[in-house]
Amino acid sequence: MQGDAFEAAVKAVEEGFVVCLSSHVNPDGDGIGSLLGLTLILRALGKEVHSALPQPEKFPPQYLFLPGRDCLFHPEELPDKADLFVALDCSNPDRLDGLWSRAEGADVLLNVDHHEDNSLFGDVNLVDPGASSTSELVYRLSRKGNWDLTPEAATCLYTGLVTDTGRFQHRNTGPGALAVASELAAAGADLAAISREVYESQSLSYTRLMGRALERAEVLPDLGLVYSYVTQRDLRETGASLPETEDLIDHLRTVRGTKVAALFKELEDGRIRVSLRSRDGAEVGPVARALGGGGHAGAAGYTSDLDLEGSLARLVEALREAGHG
Ligand code: 5GP
Ligand code: MN
DSSP states (O other), X not given: OOTTHHHHHHHHHHHOSEEEEEOOSSOOHXXXXXXXXXXXXXXXXXXXXXXXXXXXXXXXXXXXXXXTGGGBOOGGGSOSOXXXXXXXXXXXXXXXXXXXXXXXXXXXXXXXXXXXXXXXXXXXXXXXXXXXXXXXXXXXXXXXXXXXXXXXXXXXXXXXXXHHTTTTTSTTOSHHHHHHHHHHHHTTOOHHHHIIIIISXXXXXXXXXXXXXXXXXXXXXXXXXXXXXXXXHHHHHHXXXXXXXXXXXXXXXXXXXXXXXEEEEEOTTXXXXXXXXEOTTOOOHHHHHHTTOEEOSSXXXXXXXXXXXXXXXXXXXXXXXXXXX
């Protein structure tokens, strides 16, 4: 990352008055945490802030407690023309889905992200694959700009940090992430509420769905692959929703002797969302990219047009091509 990327980003924010903010499709803890955290910071700076997610209907219930959620607009309500558009945790324009035209139409587009495959689509790119999370980058940006950080904003950013690092266990956890966590705690992040709401408030429906998916887990030992799946029928029968299932794959990933975990989730339109996680130094980013998606070495994903069986076969083939097994 360019040494002056933070300075350029501070300048872009300070010069804009009408600011739009967004994050990616299938929103996760870091996408939402960085979006709401920066929303609150910019509101406190006196900006006219319009924030929206491209798929508000997919907002995971475990993040409903976050402060600033009432500041979210419907994507259709964002102004066509902003001084500044900030894309958070998006590795490429597709991740903004229908909001890309507004991002493109803004005077300045600021891209804040930590994906190694970021396509540097902004006018200003604050992109650091060494950062644990986009929330960490938003925190560092706020320090660089000397902007006030309320306990509410700190709560949002800590949520992004704790979820993207898998509660400080994944390999993106290092001195930097831990230092930022400490500073966010000092700024008043509500750690007790975050662990309760994000990790200890799951619905009975999702608990049962998790049981089904874990019971079905299979291992392909030659590939070091552990996988399972969730169908629309499972969702109907248990009453769970897909956005609730964000951490299901973390349970699959704990199986000893495996290197890659895959969870296949059937979407309403029949396509399959595939989440990949790696362990013990394996990399899943290249496999996800080869199959039309993207992500990090340790956590990546893509969408498959094949059925469940076909998607599994295609993944096995891609893992072999990428040198797994
Ligand atoms: P998840 O499995 O939680 O949906 O995604 C894991 C990681 O992979 C996230 O960092 C997410 O940004 C990235 N990712 C998931 N699906 C896609 C995709 O279709 N395209 C790209 N570029 N990244 C993805
Ligand atoms: Mn992230």
